[in-house]
Amino acid sequence: MFATLYSRLAAALMTVFIAIGAIMILASQRMLETQRLFELATDLIVGTVLFSLIAALVVFRFLTIRLRRLAAAIEAFRASGFATPARIEQAGGSDDEIGQLVAAFQEMSERIAMQLAQLSRVDHERRELLANVSHDLRTPLASMQGYLETMLIKANGLSPEDRMRYLQIAVKQCERLGRLVRDLFDLTKLEANEVRPKVEAFPLGELAQDVVQKLALSAQRRGQMLSADVSTECPIRADIGMMERVLENLIENAMRYTPEGGKINVSVRAAGERVAMQVTDSGRGIHPEDLGSVFDRYYRANRGQSGDTGNAGLGLAIARRIVELHGGQIRVESTLGQGTTFTVELSAASADQPAG
Structure with missing residues (x-):
C-alpha cells in the first residue's frame, strides 16, 4: 500500500496533522471562552506553520541523504574510469522511487564495467592478432x-x-x-554470421573414416600412426563440408603437436541423443593454465618443440565456431606428458526429420 516514497510521506504528514487536530479539539472542549478560542486558533495556525517548516526540513534531509549517497557513488564510479561497479548500501526503503533509482544505477554501472572489461580484452586480443x-x-x-x-x-x-x-x-x-x-x-x-550451414543427414562415422584416409599419408610422413574407431552409424544433421573442416582442423592440430612415433585416433560413438566424436593424440599435452584459451583466435599454447611454428593458430577457433553454429559442444581434456583429447558432441538426426 505504501510502496512509493510519496505515499509514505503523505501518510506520515496526515498522521501528524490528525494528531495535532485531535489535541486541539480536546483542548477546545475545556475552554469555551471566546477569547480563549481565538488564542487557540492562533496557536493552531502558528503550530501548523512551524510543523510544516520542520516537516519540510525533515523530508528534505531524508531525501538528500540518500541522493547524496547516490551522487557520491556516481562520482566514485567516474573517478575509477567506469571500471569499478558502484556499491550503495540501502538500509530501508529500497522499493521506493529513490531505491529503484539506486538499483538501476548499480545495475547500469555493473554492465558498463563489464562492457569496458570486454572491450579491453578485445582490444588486447586485436593487438595480439595483428602481431x-x-x-x-x-x-x-x-x-x-x-x-x-x-x-x-x-x-x-x-x-x-x-x-x-x-x-x-x-x-x-x-x-x-x-x-x-x-x-x-x-x-x-x-x-560475422555470414555463413549458414547447409544441413543434411549423414553418418559422421563415414566422414571420419574418409578424412582419416585422406590425411593418413601426411601422418605417415611425420612418422605418426593415424587411425579411426567408429562404433555407431547414427547419422547427424549438419553441413558435411563444415564438419569435414572441423575434422581436418582437429586432426592437423593433433599431428602438429604429436612427436614422431606418436598415435592419433579418431573415434565416433553414440552418447544418448547425441553423437560424440573424439580426436585423441599421444603428444606432450597442454598445460592446465592454457586449456581455457586453446579455442581463442591466434592463441598458441607452448607444447614443446614438436609444435609447428608456421601454424597461424586459427584452426581450433574455426572448429569451435562451426560446432556452435550447429548447436553442438566442443571441449578439450589434456594431461601433460600423456596427450590431449578434443571432443565434439552433436545432436543425432531423428528418424522423422527430413533429409534436406
Missing part, C-alpha cells in the same frame, strides 16, 4: 622472396635440381600463405 598475423605473413613471404631472389641472382649458376628445389620451397611457402589467408577469411565470415 601474430604480421609474423605469420612475414615468415613465408621472406622465405619466398629469398629463394626467388637467389634464383634470379644465380640464374646461370644453379643446377636444374637446385632450381627445382628452390621452386618447390617457394610453392610450399605460397601454400602456407594461402592457408593463412583462407583461415582468416573463413573465421571472419563465421564470426
Whole structure:
C-alpha cells in the first residue's frame, strides 16, 4: 500500500496533522471562552506553520541523504574510469522511487564495467592478432622472396635440381600463405554470421573414416600412426563440408603437436541423443593454465618443440565456431606428458526429420 516514497510521506504528514487536530479539539472542549478560542486558533495556525517548516526540513534531509549517497557513488564510479561497479548500501526503503533509482544505477554501472572489461580484452586480443598475423605473413613471404631472389641472382649458376628445389620451397611457402589467408577469411565470415550451414543427414562415422584416409599419408610422413574407431552409424544433421573442416582442423592440430612415433585416433560413438566424436593424440599435452584459451583466435599454447611454428593458430577457433553454429559442444581434456583429447558432441538426426 505504501510502496512509493510519496505515499509514505503523505501518510506520515496526515498522521501528524490528525494528531495535532485531535489535541486541539480536546483542548477546545475545556475552554469555551471566546477569547480563549481565538488564542487557540492562533496557536493552531502558528503550530501548523512551524510543523510544516520542520516537516519540510525533515523530508528534505531524508531525501538528500540518500541522493547524496547516490551522487557520491556516481562520482566514485567516474573517478575509477567506469571500471569499478558502484556499491550503495540501502538500509530501508529500497522499493521506493529513490531505491529503484539506486538499483538501476548499480545495475547500469555493473554492465558498463563489464562492457569496458570486454572491450579491453578485445582490444588486447586485436593487438595480439595483428602481431601474430604480421609474423605469420612475414615468415613465408621472406622465405619466398629469398629463394626467388637467389634464383634470379644465380640464374646461370644453379643446377636444374637446385632450381627445382628452390621452386618447390617457394610453392610450399605460397601454400602456407594461402592457408593463412583462407583461415582468416573463413573465421571472419563465421564470426560475422555470414555463413549458414547447409544441413543434411549423414553418418559422421563415414566422414571420419574418409578424412582419416585422406590425411593418413601426411601422418605417415611425420612418422605418426593415424587411425579411426567408429562404433555407431547414427547419422547427424549438419553441413558435411563444415564438419569435414572441423575434422581436418582437429586432426592437423593433433599431428602438429604429436612427436614422431606418436598415435592419433579418431573415434565416433553414440552418447544418448547425441553423437560424440573424439580426436585423441599421444603428444606432450597442454598445460592446465592454457586449456581455457586453446579455442581463442591466434592463441598458441607452448607444447614443446614438436609444435609447428608456421601454424597461424586459427584452426581450433574455426572448429569451435562451426560446432556452435550447429548447436553442438566442443571441449578439450589434456594431461601433460600423456596427450590431449578434443571432443565434439552433436545432436543425432531423428528418424522423422527430413533429409534436406
